[in-house]
Amino acid sequence: MRVAFVVGTTSGGTGRHVRMLVEGLVRRGHQVAVVGPGSVEKAFSYREAGAAFAEVPVSDRPHPFNDVRAVFAIRKLTRDADVVHAHGLRAGALAGLALRGAGRRRAGSGRLVVTLHNALTAGGFVGFVYGVLERVVARRADRVLVVSPDLGDRMTALGARQVADAVVPAPALRPARRTPDEVREELGAGDRPLVLTVGRLAQQKGFDTLLEVAAGPWEAPAPLFAVAGEGPLRTELQERIRERELPVLLLGDRDDVPDLLAAAAVVVNCSRWEGLPLSLSEALMAGKPVIASAVGGIPWLVGDAGTLVPYGDAEGMRGALRKVLAEPGIARTMAEAAARRGRELPDGDDAVESVLGVYEAARSIG
Incomplete structure (x- = not known):
């Protein structure tokens, strides 16, 4: 043909x-x-x-x-x-x-x-x-x-x-090349849990909501939010992060997403709309707890392997994140469900x- x-x-x-x-x-x-x-x-x-x-x-x-x-x-x-x-x-x-x-x-x-x-x-x-x-x-x-x-x-x-x-x-996820401790040291995470978002810095990805989530309030140690991706909103987002002193790192384009996933405690997606985001497929394959907007194709993709929140609900997203970070049993159950879902994906x-x-x-x- x-x-x-x-x-x-x-x-x-x-x-x-x-x-x-x-x-x-x-x-x-x-x-x-x-x-x-x-x-x-x-x-x-x-x-x-x-x-x-x-x-x-x-x-x-x-x-x-x-x-x-x-x-x-x-x-x-x-x-x-x-x-x-x-x-x-x-x-x-x-x-x-x-x-x-x-x-x-x-x-x-x-x-x-x-x-x-x-x-x-x-x-x-x-x-x-x-x-x-x-x-x-x-x-x-x-x-x-x-x-x-x-x-x-x-x-x-x-x-x-x-x-x-x-x-x-999503393509098969390659093994991490560095240990989680090495990644955390590079990012200066210290003893803080690492929350990862992977996506282009564009309006569709809902970074307004992510910054509101990061603003807290949080109990110590407050999570460190890392964003892997580049795009037209970088300057605007960086300025807002600086002005509000938010615990958010814009990492730019990365070729070590498997390393970042291995080091992350949870993966968050705040998008206003998504189809079948490869970043969330990779998170599931890596067995990471997922918290995401309930939009587009995400509910089918995640199934019962993560927590879904209405788009723009920063308080709901923050509450779901607090729960995962504060209760190891919940995080472990979500990670196991994510890994199962990852194995089921086409x-x-x-x-x-x-x-x-x-x-x-x-x-x-x-």
């Missing part, structure tokens, strides 16, 4: 997921191409995984001139594909316009599958544009895969023909077999 992936600007889970699918499909003898910005090839090395790569500027914001160029480029580069699998709303809409414009939908080839990894959270003009793109995806994709039930409901309401759950596993082979089933179903459409 000839599969062409279309991806937009990404530095995180979406790019890693596509890399996983590329590796699995190539290993099974399929021909794979990836179309997207040069930055994704630099970050994820799709050629190294066995795919052809073609650079097309699929940006993360509307840009009429570049978008028209991208539509024509995608049309040309995917004309021989049996299945075009776009990842993300912008990539999905541009691929939908490209395939429809080429007249290939009526010819029965080049079936379009779109995986939506995130919800629409922007407002104003940008929100309006993204609403239009949602309708393009819903009406032109043969199959829409979603990472959370709310996305599925929205796509169905917008008229999508076939909607199914996406299988988006792996890369499950993801590849799932998309192959979707591709065959899409190609069978008359």
Whole structure:
């Protein structure tokens, strides 16, 4: 089978997921191409995984001139594909316009599958544009895969023909290279429990809530909050941390997340919306207690292996965290449940077999 992936600007889970699918499909003898910005090839090395790569500027914001160029480029580069699998709303809409414009939908080839990894959270003009793109995806994709039930409901309401759950596993967690004591010493934790958050420093991740949680009050020794990730809010968050003297460390991008997980007492996620966050999958696989916002795909991902709190409820999040840190028996029970859930999560082979089933179903459409 000839599969062409279309991806937009990404530095995180979406790019890693596509890399996983590329590796699995190539290993099974399929021909794979990836179309997207040069930055994704630099970050994820799709050629190294066995795919052809073609650079097309699929940006993360509307840009009429570049978008028209991208539509024509995608049309040309995917004309021989049996299945075009776009990842993300912008990539999905541009691929939908490209395939429809080429007249290939009526010819029965080049079936379009779109995986939506995130919800629409922007407002104003940008929100309006993204609403239009949602309708393009819903009406032109043969199959829409979603990472959370709310996305599925929205796509169905917008008229999508076939909607199914996406299988988006985290890669196998590598062993820690350093001891927890070494990590704690680096961070200056002393005798304080370490609370870890992994995520991009962006509005979606709910760092307003995390800073309120960190502000306490806490009984001594107060926890130290460590955030692994980079993003546009770094300067603003660092200033707020400095002004309020909060016990929060912004660690930037890290390549030692398994080490941080091994040293952490608990993993916290305060996001306003998430699909299937790889950071929480990794926390579960590491057997760490998880406290997270009850949004998007998190309730399914965590199951009964963690504590879920409504988005924005800093007091509820702080109370759940106090309980885990103060009662070793609760922490131990949560850690055991997390490890069990981590073992139940799908792996890369499950993801590849799932998309192959979707591709065959899409190609069978008359």
